[in-house]
Every structure is written in structure tokens, then in C-alpha cells.
Amino acid sequence: MTQSFRVRFLPEDKTVQVLEETSLLRAAQEADVYVGAICGGEGVCGKCRIIIREGEVFGESTEYLTRDEIRRGYVLACQVVPRTDLVVEVPPESRLVGYEGIGRDSERFRDFVFRPEELVPRDLCPLVQKYYLRLPEPTIDDPTPDLERLLAAVARQCPGPLQMGLKVIRDLPRQLRHCQKRRRGSKWFWHGAVTATVALRGAVHEVLAVEAEDNSRRSFGLALDIGTTTVVAHLVDLNTGKTVEAAAKYNSQLEYGADVISRINFARQPQGAERLHEAIIHDVEVLIDDLVARTHVGRGDIECVVAAGNTTMLHLLLGLETDLIRMAPFVPVAGSPPPIRAAEVGIRIHPRGLLYVLPMVGSFVGGDITAGILVAGIHKREELSLLLDIGTNGEVVLGSQEFLMACSASAGPAFEGGSVTCGMRATAGAIDSVRIGSPRFMIRVTTIEDAAPVGICGTGLIDLLAELFLAGLIDRNGHFQVHLAPERFRKNPLDGRPEFCLISGREVGSPRDVILRQCDIENLIRTKASIYAAIDSLVTGVGVSYADIHHVFIAGAFGNRLDVENCITIGLLPDMPPEKIHFIGNSSVSGAKKVMLSQAQYQEAQQIRERITYRELMVDPNYMEKFTSACFLPHTDVQRFPRVLARFKERSGREHPSFVR
Amino acid sequence: MAVPDAKEKWSGRVNEMTIGATPDQGGTRGRTVTVGGASGIPFLDFDGQMPHPPAIAVDVFDRPPIHWPPPLAEAYRDVWEDPVAWAQRAKDLGADLINLRLISTHPDEQDRSPEQAVETVRAVLQAVDLPLIIWGCGVAEKDQRVMPRVAEAAQGENCLLGAATETDYRTLCAAAQAYGHKLITLAPCDINKQKQVNILASDMGFPLTDIVNYPTTASLGYGMEYIYSILERIRLAALSGDKLVAQPVLVDPGYEAWRAKEAKAGSEMAAQWGELAVRGPAWEAATACNLLQGGADILVLCHPVAIAAVREAIRLLVST
Numbered sequence: 001m002t003q004s005f006r007v008r009f010l011p012e013d014k015t016v017q018v019l020e021e022t023s024l025l026r027a028a029q030e031a032d033v034y035v036g037a038i039c040g041g042e043g044v045c046g047k048c049r050i051i052i053r054e055g056e057v058f059g060e061s062t063e064y065l066t067r068d069e070i071r072r073g074y075v076l077a078c079q080v081v082p083r084t085d086l087v088v089e090v091p092p093e094s095r096l097v098g099y100e101g102i103g104r105d106s107e108r109f110r111d112f113v114f115r116p117e118e119l120v121p122r123d124l125c126p127l128v129q130k131y132y133l134r135l136p137e138p139t140i141d142d143p144t145p146d147l148e149r150l151l152a153a154v155a156r157q158c159p160g161p162l163q164m165g166l167k168v169i170r171d172l173p174r175q176l177r178h179c180q181k182r183r184r185g186s187k188w189f190w191h192g193a194v195t196a197t198v199a200l201r202g203a204v205h206e207v208l209a210v211e212a213e214d215n216s217r218r219s220f221g222l223a224l225d226i227g228t229t230t231v232v233a234h235l236v237d238l239n240t241g242k243t244v245e246a247a248a249k250y251n252s253q254l255e256y257g258a259d260v261i262s263r264i265n266f267a268r269q270p271q272g273a274e275r276l277h278e279a280i281i282h283d284v285e286v287l288i289d290d291l292v293a294r295t296h297v298g299r300g301d302i303e304c305v306v307a308a309g310n311t312t313m314l315h316l317l318l319g320l321e322t323d324l325i326r327m328a329p330f331v332p333v334a335g336s337p338p339p340i341r342a343a344e345v346g347i348r349i350h351p352r353g354l355l356y357v358l359p360m361v362g363s364f365v366g367g368d369i370t371a372g373i374l375v376a377g378i379h380k381r382e383e384l385s386l387l388l389d390i391g392t393n394g395e396v397v398l399g400s401q402e403f404l405m406a407c408s409a410s411a412g413p414a415f416e417g418g419s420v421t422c423g424m425r426a427t428a429g430a431i432d433s434v435r436i437g438s439p440r441f442m443i444r445v446t447t448i449e450d451a452a453p454v455g456i457c458g459t460g461l462i463d464l465l466a467e468l469f470l471a472g473l474i475d476r477n478g479h480f481q482v483h484l485a486p487e488r489f490r491k492n493p494l495d496g497r498p499e500f501c502l503i504s505g506r507e508v509g510s511p512r513d514v515i516l517r518q519c520d521i522e523n524l525i526r527t528k529a530s531i532y533a534a535i536d537s538l539v540t541g542v543g544v545s546y547a548d549i550h551h552v553f554i555a556g557a558f559g560n561r562l563d564v565e566n567c568i569t570i571g572l573l574p575d576m577p578p579e580k581i582h583f584i585g586n587s588s589v590s591g592a593k594k595v596m597l598s599q600a601q602y603q604e605a606q607q608i609r610e611r612i613t614y615r616e617l618m619v620d621p622n623y624m625e626k627f628t629s630a631c632f633l634p635h636t637d638v639q640r641f642p643r644v645l646a647r648f649k650e651r652s653g654r655e656h657p658s659f660v661r
Numbered sequence: 662m663a664v665p666d667a668k669e670k671w672s673g674r675v676n677e678m679t680i681g682a683t684p685d686q687g688g689t690r691g692r693t694v695t696v697g698g699a700s701g702i703p704f705l706d707f708d709g710q711m712p713h714p715p716a717i718a719v720d721v722f723d724r725p726p727i728h729w730p731p732p733l734a735e736a737y738r739d740v741w742e743d744p745v746a747w748a749q750r751a752k753d754l755g756a757d758l759i760n761l762r763l764i765s766t767h768p769d770e771q772d773r774s775p776e777q778a779v780e781t782v783r784a785v786l787q788a789v790d791l792p793l794i795i796w797g798c799g800v801a802e803k804d805q806r807v808m809p810r811v812a813e814a815a816q817g818e819n820c821l822l823g824a825a826t827e828t829d830y831r832t833l834c835a836a837a838q839a840y841g842h843k844l845i846t847l848a849p850c851d852i853n854k855q856k857q858v859n860i861l862a863s864d865m866g867f868p869l870t871d872i873v874n875y876p877t878t879a880s881l882g883y884g885m886e887y888i889y890s891i892l893e894r895i896r897l898a899a900l901s902g903d904k905l906v907a908q909p910v911l912v913d914p915g916y917e918a919w920r921a922k923e924a925k926a927g928s929e930m931a932a933q934w935g936e937l938a939v940r941g942p943a944w945e946a947a948t949a950c951n952l953l954q955g956g957a958d959i960l961v962l963c964h965p966v967a968i969a970a971v972r973e974a975i976r977l978l979v980s981t
Contacts (some may be wrong), residue, residue, distance in 0.1 A: 477827050477861055628853040636856050636905075657864040 001609040004132050005082040009033040010053065010089040024050060024057065024088060025078035029255055035077050036254075036425075037096045045258070045418060048077040049094050067493055069512075077083050087353075090512055092429055092454045102360050104482050109576070117220035125599050126238040126305040127339075127356060128199040128208070130216040131157045135176065137190040146172045154196050154207060159205045164207040167350065173375055175212045181386055197303055201339050205317050208352045209301065220244070221596045222288065222349065225368070225589035226280060226309030226317055227251060228260055228392060229416060229425065231286040232589045234479035235297060241597050245299060247290045252279040253316070258413050259392040260312040264322045273502060277319045281346045284317075302349040303344050308358040310366035310393070318345060318357065330363035330616075336609060356602070357594060359609035362409035368555075369589020370605050370612075374586055376553040379608050383550035386535065388573075389587075390556050394531040397612070398538045400547075404608065405542060407615040414527040415458035420520045422502075422512075424455030431460040431514060432561060434502070436467040441485045443502060452510040453503045459561045464502065465524055468564035470651045473500070476633045476658065478521040492517065528572040529630035535574060536626045537617055546640075557588040568643055571634030575641040669708050673902035674700040675958070676870045677712070678845055678909055680758060681792025682819040682955050687841075690818065691790030693861040694757045697909035701900065703956045704978045708899075714979045715953055718794050718961045718967060719751035720915050722880045723773075724765040724779045730925035730940040736965050741916060744781050748789040754968050758821075760783055760794045760961045766807050767798035794821040794845075794961075796913075799831040812836035821845060824875055827858050830888045830958035834867045845911060849877045850887050852894050853958075856905040861904075872908045873959065880924070881915040881948040888912065892955030915963035938977040942966035955956035 007027045008015040016031035025048050028035040036047045046064025059080035077094075114212045133153045138144060138393035144152070147169055151162050168544045173179075178189040184656050195215040197208040213429075219238040225231065233246040250251050253276050256266040261448055291565040302431040307317055315322045318340075320333040325588040336359035342349050358367030369389060378385040387397040395413040397404060417430075424430050429451035435444045445460070447453045456464065468474045472489070473481055480498045482489045503514040539546060552573065554562065564581050573581070584590075595602045617623045636657045648656040677698035694716050711970035725741040725759060726733075748759045758856060763778045765771040795811055797804030809832060812822060822844035824877020825833045830846070837844040848854035855874055857882040863869050872969025876891045890911060899907040918924050927937055934940060945967035949960050953974065962968045 214841060475861055476864065477857060479828060625853065628851060629856075631853075632857050632860070636853050636860065638860075657866065 002546050005055075008085075008087045010087065012090075018082065018234060020083075021081055023078050024080055024082065024086075025255075027082070028077060028090070029086075033041055033090060034250075034255070034299065035090055035180060040280075042262075043263075046076060046170075047094065047418070049074055049091060050077045050090055051075075051089040053087040053089050056083040057086065058083050058260045064595060084416070105218070123598050123600055124241050126219075126221065126241075126597050127159070127306065127595070127602060128219065128221060128238060128354065130219045130238075130303075131196045131198060132214045132216040133157075133194055133196055135194070136190040137192055146176055150194070150196065150210065150277075152175075154198060154205075158198050158205055162206040162207060163201070165321065168210055170209060172210060175210045191519060197350075199466040200602065201354070205465060206354075208354070210351065218297075219303045220297050222291075222302050222305045223589050223592040223596055224305060224307040224309070224585055226282065226307055226313040227368075227588065228258070228263070228310065228313060229254065230338065231283045231287065231475050233279070233284070233291060233293045233588060234452060234593055235295060235302070236502045236593055236596060238597070240583070243593070244580055245291050247287045249283060251313075252283050252492065258416065258418055259308065260310060261326055261410075262328045263312060265464060266378045267316070267322050268387070273316075273319070273322070276316045277345075277364060280313070280317050284347055299348055299349050302559055303353045305347055305349060305353070306356045306358070306592040306596040306598065308367045308371040308588040309413050310368055311360045311363055312366070313361060314357045314367055324364040325552065332360060332363050335360050335362075337605060352416070356595070358595060359606050361406060361609055361612045362581050363391060364397055365397075365406045365612070365614055368390070368588035368591075369397060371397075371407060371589075371595075372553070372584070372587040372606050373397055373556045373608050373612075374591045374601060375555075375587040376551075378551070378553070379604075379611065381551070381651075382568050383551060383569075384544060384548050385551040386539075386549050387555065388535070388555045390415060390531060390554065390572075392418075394533070396534045396538055398542055399612075403542075404537055404612045405615055406612050407534050407538055407617050409530040411527045411530045412523065414523045415461065417455065418455055419523045420456070420461060421517050422455045422514045423461065423520070424457055426459070429510075430457035431455070431456040431464075431502070432457055433563070434460055434463040434467050436471045436473070439469055440525075441473065441488055441537070447504065450509050453514050454510055454512065455514060455518075456502070460565065461524055462528075462570060462572065463563055464570040465521065465528075465633075466563070468500070468516075468650055469569060472652060474633070478518075478633060479519060490515075491543070506607075524570075525631055525633070528570055530625050532571055532574070532630040532635070533623055533626035534617060534639055536630070537620050537623050538615060539574075540622070540626075541615060541620065546576065547575075550580065552576060552581045553584050553587075554581065555584050565643075565647065568641065569630070570645075571630060571633060571641065575634075669701065669900075671700060671900035673741040673900050673904075673907060674698065674709070675896070675899045675909055678843065678870070678873065680794070680819060680821050682817060686818055686819070687817040689786065689790065690792050691750060692792075692793050693819070699956075701898075701956075702896065703954055708764060712729040713958075714975050715754070715957055716757040716959050717960055717971060717975075718763065718911075719754060719756035719968060720760050720948055720963050721751055721785070722762050722764055722959060723768065723778070724771060730937070730941060732920060732938050732964055745784050745788040748785045752789050752791055754965050755972055756791060756968070758792050758794055758959070759785065759789060760796070762798075762882040763807060763811070764798055766803055768800055768803055770798070773893045775807045778807045779810050782814055786815060792934050793818065794823065794959075796823040796845075797833075805829070805832040808833050809839075810969075811897055812840040812842055814838040815842065818917045819843065820875060823847065823911075824860060827854060827861065830858060830861050831865065833931040833980075834862045834865045837871070838865075838867050842874060843871045845873045845875045846908075847875045847877065850879075850891055852891055852898065852906060854894065855891075856903075859905050859908070865868070869908070874908045874910045876910065876912070878913040878917040878948075878952070879934040880914070880921040881944060881951065882923060883917070883921055885948060885951060888957040889951060892952060892957060896956035901939075903974065909958035910956060911959040911961065912949075912957040914949040914952055915961050915967070916947055920969075942970070944973075946970040954980070956979060966978060 003020045018027045047211045057080040065074050072302040180187045214563045221236045223234040234246045235244045257263045279587045339354045341354045342353045342355040358370045360366045384400050389395040392413045394409045417425045428449040430448045431453050433446045482498045492499050500516040505513045564578045629636040679693050679695045681690040681693040690692050698712040742749045759972040765773045821843045824847035846858040879885045879888045895906045924941045942964040949971045
């Protein structure tokens with residue numbers, strides 16, 4: 001007989017009853033407790049660390065844990081099942097701080113809060129517009145039916161073909177007139193003042209709704225960035241173009257896998273696709289709830305949603321098949337899906353409100369990139385620009401008003417905290433900047449929210465790698481130079497290899513030490529190399545030189561916290577004067593907003609999609625070559641990085657030996 | 662119609678390097694071997710000069726290679742118990758260099774001590790006056806203990822020490838530099854990795870001109886074309902002036918060819934394959950001759966017949 005056990009999760013104190021074969025990761029999901037699992041529960045990421053406080057579990061989970069941790073009761077949640085009732089603690093590094101408190105308490109989200117200097121487009125002409133119309137009362141001489149009477153008035157404001165749903169037509173007489181019930185029949189009084197909500201639907205406009213009275217001032221839209229990790233929503237006043245409020249949360253699909261490929265894999269399981277779709281719709285709903293609660297805007301006042309995101313995320317949002325995305329010839333179901341009724345996917349705004357998604361270029365260059373191009377405006381610039389979106393997948397676009405070329409490199413999750421021993425997302429307690437100074441390689445770090453350090457996030461990892469290199473503590477291959485500062489290193493008890501101790505947990509009152517292993521550095525170097533190689537493949541493939549590039553736009557979650565000089569130092573970015581490098585923040589959501597506020601921009605986004613040439617790195621014979629060359633600090637060909645050598649000299653007071661040669 | 666001048670004009674050349682030291686150079690070798698220096702594609706004398714023909718190094722192990730296939734075993738069984746006698750045999754077979762492998766220091770083999778390794782090296786140096794290539798056992802931790810002692814014992818002899826890799830280069834680099842030896846840098850079949858190891862060694866202050874590249878080797882039929890194209894690319898990069906890979910290149914067709922099924926399987930495999938005694942050496946010689954064309958400067962060989970065949974091939978290729 002199958003037994004079941006009670007599992008109580010601390011510190012949230014949530015209890016769930018599960019069957020004996022249920023993994024604790026699944027149990028946590030059922031209890032609605034977040035436990036980070038980058039691999040989606042396949043036991044290969046080692047991130048779902050939990051501590052068994054009471055009770056017994058069964059299963060092997062030793063591979064990613066130190067002997068000391070095992071002694072203290074650590075297990076990997078996805079690898080063990082209960083044997084008895086349990087009390088389980090989720091330690092800080094496995095928790096998502098800021099998951100509940102939307103949009104306020106996490107550094108990662110701070111960048112998403114709208115910026116007041118944000119420019120409202122001059123050609124404000126939103127996808128959905130409200131017109132207050134006063135229709136003349138029909139007479140015996142002017143017996144035009146209600147529908148035609150309305151459409152004629154709308155057409156004066158909004159020329160071109162119009163369409164309208166039966167539901168709205170059925171309701172039309174009651175919106176145009178008062179209807180007084182009498183004992184026998186009813187009496188109609190002409191009113192004639194209505195607000196028509198008109199939305200762009202491809203080549204035609206649709207009259208979404210007709211309501212009595214003047215509601216034209218209450219017109220709102222929701223701009224969404226469906227990120228693989230984070231979902232961001234901006235509530236926009238369509239009349240003024242201003243952002244009323246913003247909210248963000250982690251993508252609930254995270255527990256099914258950290259990157260798009262593991263999500264697609266999960267979608268192939270029975271009910272998998274449904275669960276992913278429901279998870280993202282749930283997230284959007286939670287964000288709307290939050291926005292509605294914090295503003296005077298009601299759900300019914302929101303007439304449209306414009307979503308940007310990578311191709312997989314947008315497919316999951318629409319509930320489209322994702323399996324084809326990951327298989328040659330990498331064909332998504334839809335590139336530029338037409339606007340659909342938001343209610344069709346389960347987003348509850350105005351019942352007839354529309355959902356627009358930004359056009360996607362291909363399987364690995366999605367609507368977030370179209371949005372980025374739109375925001376950076378590289379498609380309109382005479383001079384050459386580069387757009388980089390650094391995430392689990394690194395997308396690169398090179399172009400000008402003459403051409404646009406894009407590629408996507410599978411960079412891996414290292415900069416998002418995955419595949420690095422003490423890597424974590426940018427939440428409270430994550431080390432987000434590192435400086436190694438003198439004397440004696442003194443270490444200074446900052447953490448998000450100044451919390452006790454429990455791990456390192458992407459910007460911290462980039463800093464750490466750069467600082468170790470500048471301090472001479474790693475060679476150009478990323479290998480520890482233990483002899484220079486033996487006290488900073490210790491031996492990994494498992495494999496005897498040296499590891500760099502950044503923060504001793506005992507000294508700062510944190511449950512664990514923050515360390516960097518040799519294999520972590522290898523992963524970081526591979527990640528940065530894949531992005532640099534993608535850039536290099538585009539730049540050389542097009543036949544231009546780095547000096548020809550006038551602007552580099554960096555989009556994505558790193559935001560302004562990214563240290564440009566350190567990015568160049570490790571060879572993640574090409575060596576360029578920092579004034580050429582601009583952060584455009586979350587261009588996915590600002591692109592969605594731009595499109596929402598301008599029908600012309602919507603058309604422009606479609607044109608961008610058609611103009612982009614996708615370059616498949618897998619078929620570039622030189623990509624591997626460029627990748628291995630880039631697997632070095634900053635690069636095998638140091639002549640490409642004169643700034644780094646200058647920086648090294650400035651820091652250490654001597655020339656780097658590679659430069660003297 | 663005039664034939665257009667198709668000669669290539671190269672800006673760089675392969676480093677010239679001498680291994681071994683005679684008494685007036687501070688060593689005890691009877692002669693030295695100089696390799697490299699080429700200013701063109703291998704054996705195309707109209708394109709550039711090739712001042713030194715490729716050199717042949719002959720394998721000597723410090724313990725009997727009892728698992729060698731019969732043709733090889735027959736050639737060396739009488740000397741393989743004693744590295745000194747074996748080295749003597751190698752010299753008699755016309756070796757330019759002795760390729761001494763300190764395999765017995767491997768922790769999974771006899772795990773011989775650094776002192777014992779030093780004894781072997783001293784004995785070989787004393788008995789045979791050819792320049793020496795000395796390899797550790799390939800286990801980094803052990804080589805880090807053995808090779809500095811060996812380097813010290815061979816001080817002044819200007820040996821070639823192998824092999825520095827991207828993960829383990831510091832100790833060997835330091836030892837080679839301290840005791841005046843040349844260095845082999847190993848990067849499996851990857852010109853960029855080869856550059857990277859050379860950069861790492863150079864960053865430690867080791868001169869790029871004292872390095873020999875070892876891109877590893879693959880036998881005929883087992884991916885030799887990969888190594889061939891790496892040899893070509895290294896040579897072309899050197900000729901284009903890339904100092905990071907301008908070093909002479911060492912390859913090891915002896916060891917690799919005899920790992921091939923075709924070199925060691927008996928006639929039970931297929932009658933038309935012919936006699937193993939002929940086929941094995943032929944496989945080794947064919948592999949070596951191919952790599953020769955790719956741009957190998959030092960070839961490590963095993964079988965006497967292969968040694969003679971490759972020697973003859975080199976003679977024919979360089980004589981005009």
C-alpha cells in the first residue's frame with residue numbers, strides 16, 4: 001500500500017501531505033514553497049538544496065554537497081523522497097527572496113521600475129484608442145441604422161476598414177438609448193453619446209466595445225516582458241503614454257527548468273505544456289492583481305496587452321507547440337501571430353481586450369530582440385550598432401538602416417547563477433560587486449540589500465573573474481595562482497583541487513562560505529567566450545571591424561549594475577571606449593510599450609522582423625574556432641584588448657607579461 | 662603565354678632550435694640537432710628554404726613495454742630491460758635524438774621515485790651521446806615531483822622536456838628554464854589551445870623560441886587528417902608571422918600507429934592485409950611520411966624498418 005507523509009516546510013511553515021514516491025521538490029511545489037531548481041528536477045544542477053530538520057528521507061544526493069553539508073542534513077530536494085513525516089528547512093540560497101513582495105524588494109526588479117524620464121512617443125497613436133462620439137438622433141429623413149451610424153462616426157476619426165463583433169452590435173441600441181420598461185413594451189429615449197473602443201487588428205480596425213457616456217479618459221494597456229526568469233508588467237495610460245505603475249515577479253515556470261531548452265523538454269511531458277502555459281498566465285494574472293490593487297485602474301479598463309519575450313516564452317504564453325523550436329530546422333509555430341482576444345489565453349482584462357505579441361524572428365531570436373532593436377533604434381541609424389542581450393541565451397544583432405543581422409549563442413546559465421557552485425540569482429544576499437585590492441588581496445564586496453552574503457550573482461561573478469585576473473590570482477587560462485596568496489585558497493575536500501574563498505561564512509554570520517572553484521571559472525569563461533564568439537562571428541561574417549561599430553547597446557537584466565570595464569577585462573565585450581556602450585535596460589518591456597503607444601511602431605516592428613537575417617552559428621565553420629580563441633582571458637589574441645593590458649598595468653604597477661612579448 | 666609566378670612570399674618563418682649541447686657548449690653530447698628554420702611550405706624549395714631536414718627521435722622506455730605487438734617486441738626485446746642498451750640500439754638504428762619516456766614513475770605502474778628516474782636519465786646520458794627528449798609519465802602531480810629533479814640532473818645538456826599543458830605548465834616551465842632545457846607544449850589538435858599554452862608559458866617568462874609544439878598525433882585511418890590540418894595551419898600561421906605558433910612541431914607517429922588495429926592485428930583479421938611483420942612498420946612509416954608533408958619537424962618513431970623508411974623518404978624529399 002502506498003503510504004503518505006506530512007512534509008512541513010520552514011521558514012514559511014507550510015505543510016503538505018504527499019505520497020511516499022513524491023520528491024521533496026515536487027512536494028515543495030505542491031506546498032507552494034519555492035525551491036530553486038535550475039535543471040527542473042533532473043538532479044544535475046545541485047541548486048535545490050534543502051535541510052532535513054526532522055524525519056528521514058530516501059535517495060542519493062551527495063554529488064553536489066560537501067561532507068560537512070551532508071552531516072548538517074543537506075539534501076537535494078529533487079533527489080529524495082520522504083520515509084517519514086518531515087520538517088524541512090529551505091536555506092536562503094535556495095529561496096527566492098522577493099518572490100511574494102512583487103517589484104519592490106529585489107535588486108533584480110529595481111531596474112524594472114519605470115523611469116520618469118521615459119520618453120512618450122511624439123506620434124502617440126496607441127493600438128487601442130477610445131473615441132467619445134455624439135451621434136445625431138435618427139429621424140424619418142435620416143433612418144441610418146445604429147451600426148452604420150456608429151461606424152460612420154468612428155470612420156471620421158479612424159479611417160479605413162472597420163470590423164465589429166456580434167456581441168457589440170447586439171448591445172448597440174441599449175448603449176445609444178435609454179430603454180424604459182413600460183407595462184406594455186418599452187420606450188426608447190435617444191442618448192447618442194458613446195465611447196467607442198477601437199483597436200488595430202492587422203489591416204483593419206475593430207470596434208471592441210461601445211459604452212454609453214464618455215469613458216475615453218480611462219484607457220489603459222499592459223506592456224509585458226515575459227522573460228525566462230522574470231516577468232515584468234507595466235501599466236500604461238494610453239491617453240498620456242505614461243506608465244502608471246510597474247510590477248515584476250519571477251517566472252513561475254522556473255521550477256520546471258531554468259532555461260528555454262529545459263522548459264521545452266518539460267513541455268513534452270504529459271500535461272507539461274499545459275502546466276507551463278498555466279504557470280505563465282497565473283504570473284500575468286498575479287501581476288495584474290498587484291497593479292490593480294495599487295492603482296485606480298480596474299481590470300476592465302485595460303484594453304490590451306502587448307507582450308515581448310523570447311520565442312519559447314511567447315509560444316508558451318499563447319499555448320503554442322514549442323517542441324519544434326529546439327529541433328532542426330528550428331521552426332516556430334508562429335513568427336508574427338495576429339492580435340487575439342486576451343481572454344482566449346485566460347488573461348482577464350476587458351472581456352474583448354486584445355493580446356498583441358511582438359514579432360519573432362526565429363526560434364532563437366524572439367520578440368524581445370525585435371523590441372530591443374526598436375528601442376535602440378539601430379534599424380534607423382546610419383552608423384553601425386551592436387545590440388546584445390545577455391542572458392541564458394546571448395542574442396546579438398548587428399546592423400544599421402541598411403541591414404540587420406542576428407544570431408543567438410547558447411551561453412549557459414552561469415551569469416544567471418547556474419552551473420557555478422555559489423552562483424545565485426540577483427536576490428537579497430547575492431554578492432553583486434567585488435573588488436580585490438591591496439594589501440594582501442583584500443576583498444571588498446557589496447550584496448543586494450546589504451544582506452549577509454549567501455552567493456554570487458552574475459554581475460558579481462563578472463567582477464570576481466576580472467578582479468582575480470587583474471590581481472594576478474588567475475592566469476589567462478583562469479587557473480588559480482595559489483602560490484601568490486595561499487591564505488586565500490583552500491583545498492576542496494572532495495577532489496583536492498584548490499578553491500578561492502571569497503567570503504568565510506563564519507566571519508559574516510552566514511550559513512555557508514562563498515567560494516569559487518576551478519570548474520566555476522571554466523564555466524564562466526565558456527559562457528563569456530560563447531557570447532564574444534557570437535559577436536565576433538557576426539562582425540567578421542559581415543566583413544566589418546570593431547572600429548566601424550559606433551554604438552553597443554546592452555539589454556537585459558544586468559542593467560546598469562554591469563561594470564563595463566570588467567566585462568571588457570574578461571573579454572565578454574569587445575574592447576571599446578566605454579562611451580560607445582549604452583545600457584538600455586529592459587528593452588523588452590520598453591519595446592512592448594513603444595509598440596502599444598504607436599501603431600506606426602507596431603508596423604515598424606513587423607518590418608524589423610522581415611528585415612533581419614538570422615545567422616545560424618552552428619553552420620558557421622569558424623564559430624568553434626572563435627569560441628576556443630575566446631576561451632582565454634581576455635582572449636588568445638591579446639592585441640584585441642589593449643585597454644585590458646593598460647588596466648592591468650595601472651592596477652599592478654607592471655606590464656602584463658603577455659604585453660611585453 | 663608566360664607562366665605566372667605563383668611563389669608565395671611569407672613574412673615569417675619557423676623558429677630554429679638546437680637540442681643538445683656538446684662539451685664546448687657546456688654539455689656532453691657528441692653532436693646537437695637543429696630543427697625548424699623553414700621559411701616556406703614543407704619541401705617546396707622554390708617557395709622558401711628548409712635549412713634543416715626533419716629529425717627522427719627513437720622511443721626508449723624505462724621499463725619493458727611487454728604489451729607491444731610482436732613485430733615491435735621482436736625488434737627490441739633483447740634490449741628493453743635496460744634503457745641504456747635500448748638507447749644504444751636507437752643510436753645504432755640512426756636516431757637523431759633519444760626519446761626517453763619515464764613511464765615507470767606512473768603511480769599505476771612501478772611508481773618509481775624521482776631519484777630512480779634521475780638515475781635512468783643519468784645512465785642514458787652517460788652511455789649515449791645523442792641529444793635527449795625526456796617525457797614524464799603524464800600524471801601531473803607525479804611529474805611535478807619527477808621532472809624538476811630530472812631537469813636538474815640533466816643541467817647543461819639542453820634537453821627537450823615534455824610536456825606542458827594548459828592546466829599544468831608552471832613546474833615544467835620553471836624547471837626547463839632553471840636548468841637550461843627546451844620545452845614541449847601539448848595542446849590536443851587545436852591551434853588556439855596551442856597558442857594559449859605557449860602564452861601561458863611565455864607569461865611565466867619562458868622564451869617562445871625555446872618551445873616545441875606538440876599537437877598530439879593520430880594514426881593513419883584514425884583521424885590523421887585532423888592532425889595533418891593542424892600541422893598545416895601551424896606552419897601557415899608561423900609563415901604569416903604569428904610568433905605564438907612559430908615553433909617547430911613534434912609528432913609521435915610511432916606510438917600512435919602501433920595502437921591502430923591495422924598495425925598490430927595478426928593475419929586472422931583478413932588474409933589480404935598481408936604479413937603483420939610488414940604491415941605494422943608500413944603503417945608507422947606511412948603515418949610518419951604523411952605528417953612529414955604536413956610540416957612535422959621532429960618525428961618520434963619505433964620500428965627499425967619504419968625508421969629506415971622515413972629516413973629514406975626525408976632524403977628523397979630534400980634532395981633536388
